[in-house]
Amino acid sequence: MCGIVGLFLKDASLEPELGAMLAGMLGVMCDRGPDSAGFAVYGAGETGQLKLTLRGPAGTVFSGLQSALDEAAGARVAIVARDTHAVITIPATREFAIRTALAQIAPDITVVGVGARMELYKEVGLPSDVAIRFGLDRMAGTHGIGHTRMATESAVTTDGAHPFSTGTDQCLVHNGSLSNHASLRRDLVREGLSFSTDNDSEVAAAYLTSRMREGDSLGEALEHSLKDLDGFYTFVVGTETGFGVLRDPIACKPAVMAETDRYVAFGSEYRALAGLPDIEHARIWEPEPARVYFWDRAA
Template identity: 70%
Template sequence: MCGIVGLFLKDQKLEGELGAMLASMLCTMTGRGPDSAGFAVYGAGAPGQVKLSLRAAKGYDFPALAQGLSVPADGVPALSIRGTHAVIEVPAAREAQVRAFLAARHPEVAVVGSGTRMEIFKEVGLPSAVAEAFALPSMRGTHGIGHTRMATESAVTTAGAHPFSTGTDQCLVHNGSLSNHNGLRRSLAYQGMTFETENDSEVAAGYLTWRMKQGASLGDALEAGLKDLDGFFTFVVGTESGFGVLRDPIACKPAVMAETDQYVAFGSEYRALIGLPGIDTARVFEPEPATVYFWERAQ
């Protein structure tokens, strides 16, 4: 049992309140999974630049790392430190080089995700403590997703917390359990994919990544998952332009959505949504099973 939330803003006037709204939704779901929590926020991005969300031990010297990544043409990369995580911004053309440098010289630093706008943060602890540690209420953006975990398939670790990245500016949170994740993990590993944890949700994220590397769109990859992923699940996925929802064909895990002229919101339970503005007049509905939903902003 886990709690997942998602919030997509239609009204630009609410962008400064995204973090506070998402934090309230996430903390309301504490009872569904108090061992760890995480979230992804989609904020401002610069053309030609990529943000790398990094994770390391408490007290890690991220400024020294940024200095080590500097080059004469670009200078020291922009750096934002939040708790045990940091977001470092580098030219997109250098992303592969930076990743290779980190893997070879700084294996103690994990790359949690990357994208023009996406920033991912996750940690062990209650959602309220995680939200405070990363200053989620102060964050602004257009949309975000979050997860509070009750570990069932792997140990309680930061690496095992959600979201899991599925590609550039894409990530996934999951409520449920997959019965065939071990076999699927072995199959994906044979295809060259690597995994940090025994978490079934990381396998789901890896599966979507693999499908998209074969040329499928994210929507097509989710549709294919209805056949290839055995178990019960609700996925909320974040993308650069919006977020999507998919429930398994049985849809035994709880899920509720609300839509107004200002936002679209998802929660594992309705109580996650009751603090949102205009919820009393929102169109509240339960997403249909085996149906891919997407809400996106105009490009």
Template identity: 55%
Template structure:
């Protein structure tokens, strides 16, 4: 049992307080996931030809300026055990530099706009440690985890990112993830944990790489992924939600003129401004819901 939240800003005012609202939503999911928590936030795009990496070290005294210098980049910010480094190179090259210089560091995310932060512990403690309430951004996803299929570690927490500016959070369980993992490795998709959610993220990366749209990639999940799940997926342009055809895992969507929100339970949406006037509904089984920034620009 885990908790998912998502928030998509449709107004500048909401973007300025995205972190505050995300933290409030995440706290409402503590009962569903007390083991660990994480967020993916889309904000502050870097210029073309540059990449933004979120890096993790278990050493809280890590010299992040030295790390950034060793890969030819600049330190953008630090939050607890994580750092954002901007590198004047395409993402694949930037990631290769990290592995060559400091292979023990974990690359949490790579792209132009995504930042991922996650750690073990209660969601409220995680949010305080990472000072998430000062984040601004266009959209974000969050997850609280109750581990059932893998260890409680920072690396095993959600969100998972296997492609540029792509992330996935998941409530449920996949039964064919080991078979799928082997086939995706043959396609060049790499995995860093045993978590089935990372496999689902890798599947989406593969489908997108093969030319599918996000909606098509998620529709492919209905044929290729066995199990029960609610997925929330973030991209540079927006986010999407999908429940499996049986839909035994809970999910709620809501929308106002200022935001779109999703959560495992409605009380996580009730803390948002204007929630009393929001249109709220339960997403249909096997139906992909997508919100794109171009549609609200």
């Protein structure tokens, strides 16, 4: 049992409040997944720049990387540290050089997400505490997704927490269990993908990456997952410009959505949505099985 939340803003005046609303939704889902939590927020971006979200061991002093990162980037690198994570903003053309430098000077630091707008945070602990540690309530943006985890198929670790990144500006959270993830993982490894956990959700994320490398759109990759993934699952996927929802054909995991003129919201239970503005006038519905839903700011 895990909890998923997602929030997509239509009204730009709500953007300063995105993090506060998402934090409230995440906190309500604590009892669905008390062992770890994570979230991705899509905020402002700059043309020609990439954000790399880094995770280090407790006590990592990210500012100590400044000179080495500046040298690798050929420019001043902005570093914003938040607890065990930091977001660095770099020239997009220097991503490989930055990753190479990090591997050499700070091998204990992991890149957990990359994108023009996406920042991705996850840690072990009660979800409400994780949100406080990273200052989620003070973050602004256009949309975000979050997850509270109750580990059932793998260890309670930060690596095993969601979201899992599925590519640039893209990540996935999952509620459910896949029955064929071990065999699918072997196939994906043969394709050259690598894994850091035994989590079946990481396999789902890698599967989407594989399909999109073959030329699928995200929607097509999600459609193919209905045939290739066995088990029961609800996916919420964040992209640079929107977010999507998919439930398996049986749809035994709970899910509810709300839409107003100002936002679209997803929760594993209605109570995660109950504190949103004007919720009493929202259209409330349960997403249909085996149907891909997607909201996109670029549309």
